[in-house]
Amino acid sequence: MSDSSSMIRFDGVVKRFGDHVVLRELDFSVAPGEFVTLIGPSGSGKTTILRLLMTLEHVNEGRIHVGGECLTHMPKGGKLVPANEKYLRRMRKRIGMVFQQFNLFPNMTVLQNITEAPIRALGLSKGEAEARAVDLLDMVGLTDKTTARPSQLSGGQQQRVAIARALAMRPEVLLLDEVTSALDPELVAGVLKVLKEIASTTDITFLCVTHEMQFARDVSDRVMMFDQGQVIEEASPEKLFTQPDHERTRAFLHAVLDRA
Amino acid sequence: MSGDYSYIFSSILSGLDATIEATLGGIALTIVLSFVAGLAMLSSSRWVRFVSRVYVEAFRGTSEVVQLFWLFFVLPALVGFKLIPLFAGIIVLGLNHGAYGAEIVRGAVQSVPKAQREGAIALSLSPFQRMFRVLLPQAVVEMYPPFNNLFIQLLKSTALLSFISAGEITEKGELLRPVYGSKLVFIYGVELVWYLLLAVLITVVMRFLERRGARRLGREPAVRKRRRRVSQKVPDTTGAGL
Amino acid sequence: MNWDWENARDSIPLLLQGLLVTVELTLLGSLVAYVLGLVFALLRRSRIPVVSQAVFLLVEFVRSTPLLIQVFVIFYLLPEVGIRFNAFTTGVIALGLHYATYTSEVYRAGIEAVPKGQWEAATALSLPRGRTWTGIILPQAVPRVLPALGNYMISMFKETPLLLAIGVLDVLNQAKEQAAVTFRAIEPYTLAGLLFLLISLPSSILVRRLERRVGQL
Numbered sequence: 190m191s192d193s194s195s196m197i198r199f200d201g202v203v204k205r206f207g208d209h210v211v212l213r214e215l216d217f218s219v220a221p222g223e224f225v226t227l228i229g230p231s232g233s234g235k236t237t238i239l240r241l242l243m244t245l246e247h248v249n250e251g252r253i254h255v256g257g258e259c260l261t262h263m264p265k266g267g268k269l270v271p272a273n274e275k276y277l278r279r280m281r282k283r284i285g286m287v288f289q290q291f292n293l294f295p296n297m298t299v300l301q302n303i304t305e306a307p308i309r310a311l312g313l314s315k316g317e318a319e320a321r322a323v324d325l326l327d328m329v330g331l332t333d334k335t336t337a338r339p340s341q342l343s344g345g346q347q348q349r350v351a352i353a354r355a356l357a358m359r360p361e362v363l364l365l366d367e368v369t370s371a372l373d374p375e376l377v378a379g380v381l382k383v384l385k386e387i388a389s390t391t392d393i394t395f396l397c398v399t400h401e402m403q404f405a406r407d408v409s410d411r412v413m414m415f416d417q418g419q420v421i422e423e424a425s426p427e428k429l430f431t432q433p434d435h436e437r438t439r440a441f442l443h444a445v446l447d448r449a
Numbered sequence: 450m451s452g453d454y455s456y457i458f459s460s461i462l463s464g465l466d467a468t469i470e471a472t473l474g475g476i477a478l479t480i481v482l483s484f485v486a487g488l489a490m491l492s493s494s495r496w497v498r499f500v501s502r503v504y505v506e507a508f509r510g511t512s513e514v515v516q517l518f519w520l521f522f523v524l525p526a527l528v529g530f531k532l533i534p535l536f537a538g539i540i541v542l543g544l545n546h547g548a549y550g551a552e553i554v555r556g557a558v559q560s561v562p563k564a565q566r567e568g569a570i571a572l573s574l575s576p577f578q579r580m581f582r583v584l585l586p587q588a589v590v591e592m593y594p595p596f597n598n599l600f601i602q603l604l605k606s607t608a609l610l611s612f613i614s615a616g617e618i619t620e621k622g623e624l625l626r627p628v629y630g631s632k633l634v635f636i637y638g639v640e641l642v643w644y645l646l647l648a649v650l651i652t653v654v655m656r657f658l659e660r661r662g663a664r665r666l667g668r669e670p671a672v673r674k675r676r677r678r679v680s681q682k683v684p685d686t687t688g689a690g691l
Numbered sequence: 692m693n694w695d696w697e698n699a700r701d702s703i704p705l706l707l708q709g710l711l712v713t714v715e716l717t718l719l720g721s722l723v724a725y726v727l728g729l730v731f732a733l734l735r736r737s738r739i740p741v742v743s744q745a746v747f748l749l750v751e752f753v754r755s756t757p758l759l760i761q762v763f764v765i766f767y768l769l770p771e772v773g774i775r776f777n778a779f780t781t782g783v784i785a786l787g788l789h790y791a792t793y794t795s796e797v798y799r800a801g802i803e804a805v806p807k808g809q810w811e812a813a814t815a816l817s818l819p820r821g822r823t824w825t826g827i828i829l830p831q832a833v834p835r836v837l838p839a840l841g842n843y844m845i846s847m848f849k850e851t852p853l854l855l856a857i858g859v860l861d862v863l864n865q866a867k868e869q870a871a872v873t874f875r876a877i878e879p880y881t882l883a884g885l886l887f888l889l890i891s892l893p894s895s896i897l898v899r900r901l902e903r904r905v906g907q908l
Contacts, residue, residue, distance in 0.1 A: 245567050274576065281573040292568030295666045296586040305582060306572035340667025358572060510888040510895070514852035515863055519884060522876045601755060608757035609853060619760060626767065633768045641756045648755040 195254070196221040196362060196394040197242065202251035204237055211237045213418040214251070221361075224388050224395040226405040226426075229415035230441060235398040239364040242396065243286045244277050256283055256361055282310060285360035289367040291347045293339040293354070299326070300335040303354045311358065318357070325353035329383050345376030349383055356387065363387075365397040369404075377401070384408070402445060406430055414438045454635060457625055461639050464621035471538050471607040471617060472647065476600050478543025479550050483596075486547060487554025488580070501551065508548035514609055517541045521613045535617075538610040546603045553595045557588035590666055593659035600655070601648045608644075618643055699878040702869040706879065709865030710886055716782050716861065717848040723787025724847070725840060728794025733824075735799065754792040759853050761785050766857045782854040790847050797839045801832035838905055841898040845891050862886055 195218035204212040211234040219225045227235040240246045241253060244260070252269075253260045262269040263276040272280070293302050303325060304318035313321070326332050329349035339347055348368055355363060365384070369377045381404045388395060388408045399405055405412055406426045413423040414435065422435040433439050489501035508516065520541050525531040532540070561584050569579040611620035622640045629636060734746040753761065762785045765776065776784065805828050813823040852863035860868075866879035 243567075243571050245570060278573055278575060281570065284571075286571040288564065288568065288571075290564055292564045292571075294565065294568065294583050294587075295668070296583070306574060309578050309582065310573040310575070338665075338667035354572070506892065507888070510891045511884045512849040512852050512863070512887050514850075514855075515880065515884045515887060518863065518867070518876075519880050522870070523880045526877055605755075605757040608759040611759070612853075612856070619757065622760075623763070626763075631771075633764075633771060637760060637764050637768060640760055641752075644756045644760070645752065 194221075195219060196223070196256055197396060198254040199238075200252045200254070202241070202253060203249045204234070204241065204246065205249050211418055212241075215419065217413065217420055217423075219394055219396060221394055222392045223410045224397065224408050226397045226399060226409040226412045227415050228399070228402070228405065228412060228441070228445075233415050234418050235415050236366055239286065239366050239396060239398060242284060242362070242364055244272075244281060247271070255280060278310075282358065283360060284362045284364065285355035285358050286364040286366065287348070287351050287355050287368045289370050291339070291344070291351045291371070293347055293351055295339050297339075298335065299331065299337050299339070299342070299350050302339065302350060303357045306354070307357050321357050322353070325356055326350075328386070329353050330379075343376060344372045345379050348372060348376075348380050352380070352383060352387070360393065362394045362396065365395065365399065367398055367400065369399065369401055400445065402430065402442070414441065416441075453629065453632060457629060457632060457636055458639055460625055461618055461621050461636070461643070464616055464618040465643060467535055467610075467615055467617040468604075468607050468643070468647070471535060471542060471610055471615065472600075472604050474535075474539035475542030475546065475603050475607070478539060479546040479599065479603060482543060482547025483550025483554050486551035487558070490551060490555045491558060493576075505548045505551050508545050509552075513541065513545045513606060514612070516545055517609055517612060534610065534613045534615040537613060538607070538615045542603055542606055545606070546599055549599055549602075550596065553592055553599065554588070557591040557595075558584055560591055561587045587666060590659065590662040590668070593655050593662065597652055597655035597659075600651050604644065604647055604651060695875060695878055698873055698875050699882060701873075702866065702879040702882060705865040705869055706862055706882055706886060709860055709862035709883075710890075712779075712859065713848065713851050713861045714890075716779070716786065716851045716854065716859070717844060719783045720786030720790065720847055720851075721840075721844045723783060724790035724794050724843065727787060727791035729798050731791055731795035732798035732802065735795065736802075750792040750795055753789060758785060758789045758850065759856060761789060762854065762857060778854070778857045778859045781857060782851065782859050785854075786847055786851065790843055793843055794840060797836045797843070798832065801836035802828060804835060805831045835905055838898050838902040841894070841901060845894050845898065848891060848894075849887060 197219040199215050199217050202212055202215045203210070215238075227238065229235055237246060241248060242255070242260070248261050252262060258280065259269065259272075260277075260280050261272060263272045264270075294305070297305060300319065300322055303322035304313075304315065307313040307318040307321060308315060323332070323335070326335060329352060331346060331349055331353075334342060334346065334350070339350070342350065348371075352368075368384070369380055372380065381401065385404075385408050387393070395408075397405070397409070409426045411423060412426050412429045413420050414429065414433070414437070415421070416437055422429065422433060422438050424433075429438065430442065433442065486501045486504055489497050490505070492498050492501075517538070521532065521534070521537045558580075565583055565587065566579060569583045574582065607617055608619040610617050611623060614620060618640050622636050625636055626633065731746055731750055735743050735750075737743045737746075762781060765785050766778065766781045769775070809827055809831065810823070813827050818826070851859075851861055854861060855864035855867065858864070862883045863880075866883040869879040870876040
């Protein structure tokens, strides 16, 4: 069963909200260092996949593995039981997430937003954490904003801080949840440029939900078309965007690209 | 004649100490109990939630005057010693207003956007760190206006301590009444002005704290609008918004 | 000192008598507060600046000072100028006036919550000002504020015992009398507390239910 060649693996995952089935027996895996983009109509469950990986939601059935270890369940007395908070906290350190609405902490400066978790959760010294933060701010082009408050930044700047904040934890997996959807059009490019650079210079595994098809095409190793709680088609971006096999994929791409 | 007025004034002034002590002591106890009980009501442990809920409902459900009489006249018979009036007064003021404050704390923490909690989870912060580093610092700013009302309510309640002879302003005034029956306007006027001044002082301090807190969160304090907000859950029973 | 069931039983008739007085005070006081509060709220919107500012100052002053002293002023000071009320009436007036300053804020918020478009539509239809208030604005504002008004009635109920200072025979004062007769404070005071709980807890639940209904408006 244990498949060490995958960084993320979903086995028969079912997620329901009340009577509404969002994910029905979902299976898929992502290799280490791979950049996988999920596309599909809204409400199809893409964001739920990311939220399950970040343990913001919990599966109803099935298992999720991250880096060869079970995320949803932990061994106890020879069998697997639902993971408790302590176990989840250890697993979460391997995973980072960038949110659509940034979710920066308004009560902290930019620098504090980035150093908070490395100090509190990883136990880094203040000096180490700040050194990391300064490097990351340099990478996202915001070195002059260390002492600013999130509210003083534009949406694009806030999202770049959020990216730096997630990277400061040195995650093995980074989840990108529609990270440009809340941005004004002219700010999108700056954020995507930063992400492209990270994707090409690190060995982080990415799972990305986006409506930016050009970006998906440029950075993805693989694109998965998702509809009604199931992967209906997956392929390299070249193949999927130019000659999709599935009628629904074609219809979706047609609608999205027409709009753009 | 003017000797009478200055005697009345200084006599009432001699109760100001006790009024201020009762107010500050009551506020201190209120803050502690509000946070303890308010956070306890958000606990994941059913038992902790139950205990704090019982405290809050018991003190909000009964009358403050009755609580004062109970602590001062009944408790001594049960435990065998009598509390100093001012001290008993501070305890009742704190216990009573702490129960209201607990709902303020709970409500403010719950009003922090869910996304903030999720952001903290995604960064692997522990439940304790999430509460004290992320949620509470944001919630506190929401608490200033309702706590301002609560503290003025508490200030007004210190007048009830005249029932147990705690030596505060109202009691001093009532002691003067039999002798200076023709100068009641002056007596009550002086008392009311003192309460008004203290109420304004509390409001000034709380507004300052709120503005400072809002600036830290990078928010513009919409002071006038927020202060006038009608709370449906906890009746906003005070003013002093001069 | 232990709990004495006999003394507890003996104090119940007096306490219930007192409770009746407390409830009467609360109902009459609330009535005054509801009517006077609306008057304050409407006067605050008066177009004559002197009127609205005077009402504003009066409301802030009454809100910021202790009810107990206001009771004393009505009971001891007003007779000096020839206005005399008995203790019960003093209680109703003092509670009503004090809580009117709270309810006026409730009405104000309720009135402000009515969308501006409603006023504009009334103007466009050339409705007279009085009719705009009674036919359009208040019917929308009042239902929304009912829960808040209910909460204030419960608050007032719990504040009535301070009227024992001028000799009103409410629940607590009856308990005090009983304690003075028997030299046993524990039973009457504890029962008095329980009586408050017995009435205010179900009332709060009723108000909460009302809140939910109003929330669906």
